[in-house]
Amino acid sequence: MVSIKDLISKPEPLTGGHRACAGCGFPQIVKLILMASKDPVVVVCATGCLEVTTTIFPYTAWNVPFLHNAFENSAATASGVEAAYEALRKKGKIKGNINFVAFGGDGGTYDIGFQSLSGAMERGHNLLYVCYNNEAYMNTGVQRSGATPMGASTSTEPAGKVKPGKQRARKDLTAIMAAHDLPYVAQATAGYHMDLIRKAEKAFATPGPKFMNVLQPCRLGWAYDPKLTMEIARLAVQTCMWPIYEVENGKFKLSMKPKEKKPVTELLKLQGRFKHLFKPGNEKMLEQIQAHIDNKWNDLLAKCGEQ
Amino acid sequence: MPSFAAKTGNEAMAEAMRQINPDVVAAYPITPATEIVMIFSQFVADGLVNTEFVPVESEHSAxxxxxxxxxxxxxxxxxTSSQGLALMYEILPIAAALRLPIIMCVVNRALSGPINIHCDHSDTMGGRDFGWIQMFSENAQEAYDNTLQAVKIAEKINLPAMATTDGFIIIHCMEKIEMLDTQDIQSFLGERKAQNSLLDLEKPVSFGGLDLQDYYFEHRKQMADAMDRAGDVILEVGKEFGKKFGREYGYFEEYQMADAEHVIVALGSTCGTTKAVVDDLRSKGEKVGLLKLRVFRPFPAKEIVTALSKAKSIAVLDRSDGLSTQGGQLYTEVCAALFENDKKIPVIDYIYGLGGRDISIDEIKSIYADLKKGNKNKINYLGVRE
Structure with a gap:
């Protein structure tokens, strides 16, 4: 496994000077994943924060080949790139292995790009799809997505006088991708960087379609002090709200089992998007959130053979 | 050596694709273009092409x-066709803005709704302003020839191109076509030489960056300039094609236009029927003609005006209605071209054949009769029941 020491001697695929917010989690995710590749990488990216903050013409923060097409089609676009690579390789026009990585936010992955992702994965293209998941449409002003957790206040499902934020839990996209029978599926977070690097290495070493769902705290949409990004990412794992695990050829394996499962309120209370839940009258919502996390966690433990 | 074969329009286009042998084809089935995809898939399965075929889950992904x-x-x-083309609309201008010479065989079919699977031009007309070159075909031979030329035109100017043909009317009808020798096609087309490649690891390029107030306008102007230059490229390639293979192509075909007083302007398969009417009326001494437009994008306005300048009256046949209350898309563009060039010739519009409704010889005769006696009604819906 590559060490941090190895990484710092490698050229950066994504330079500094881009326009992501202070405290944004995705530059770290993108860099660590791409630097875990032994072979050259080619990046395809959906419309979203990552694209708009790194490619404002005539500048680019990318030191590796980069293609942005539209919002909902980074998986389909990457599948075309990979098909062209195969065609050109067979004709001897290109030599050497290239790892193809498609990035999309949760809006571009869970929602509008869901079909494109499912199709590309089912067809079996040799590429890694990474969802940098900040649990809402952050680029356009914190609108709810299919990845937004229960109870969160977003600009399209806000907390109000009669509704305490998002009514339903997010869909379990990682499990849905595992149900595509992919050779490698993983859930990770920016907060545990060695785990993230190890998973990326494993994904790159696995031929075929791979999917990684990486939780990325968003200081703007989650409304917290930017210095807390990594702490919040780790708390998400320690509360089991975002368990980190992998699925290799259908076999679930937990990456980290917290010694002590912290109550979800420890995570929620740090974030402005949940502050309404701590007002009198919303106790039931907090209970529902905790119950949902407990259920999902127990299911996951069972899948991982940990019970 | 060229050879003659009996082919439907779909088969002709699929054969052209086989002979082009593209690196990648990504496609999704849709009536009535499905057959192109099916036939081509068999070519892939039988090893007749080196193409990577991507059987996507939608036209948007295609x-x-x-x-x-x-x-x-x-x-x-x-x-693709119809709804499939409509599902691609979002990505069509992106392909053009990235200056990617993608070639698309479009089988013209009515857009829903109501749902209909038969020919009209509403799908292609819906995609007319996205920076794609658009060429219409009268028959299977032209569908074949246009597909081949589209590759060369697109790659010379770095804009994507559609070679279109009429659903069912051409694509399900078997015709005798001349197929060219594959080697000759390959030497005619040569290899694509892209300015930049996403797979160039030595010189990494960022494609599709965010283009704001300070650059977007300039990039759009560059696209407009490219479309402007595409006209000459289309003529150049059409001439070269003629020199090599005996069938020269321009922006349009002038059929009995030299002394024509009453002229129909049309696109696609209806031009074949119109030619039969012109022949018949000419045998009776009537000075009628047809301007069969092949290239709709870029719109060859000046050349059209020159070709129409001697006409006393003009009827435009539109197999699509823009619902703008100003007539079909071809009509408004022909009118604009004439107006801009100070030609005051009466022009009337006939919207016809929507949803695959047949257009008959008698109906086309009635249009010429209208032109002769004068028709004050600017926009006409030919044969519609009201």
């Missing part, structure tokens, strides 16, 4: 995959 593939410098094709 065009998205084409954009990805073409950005590597590969030669890329697809085919």
């Amino acid at each position: 065009m998205s995959a084409c954009v990805g593939a073409s950005s590597t410098g590969a030669r890329v094709m697809t085919g």
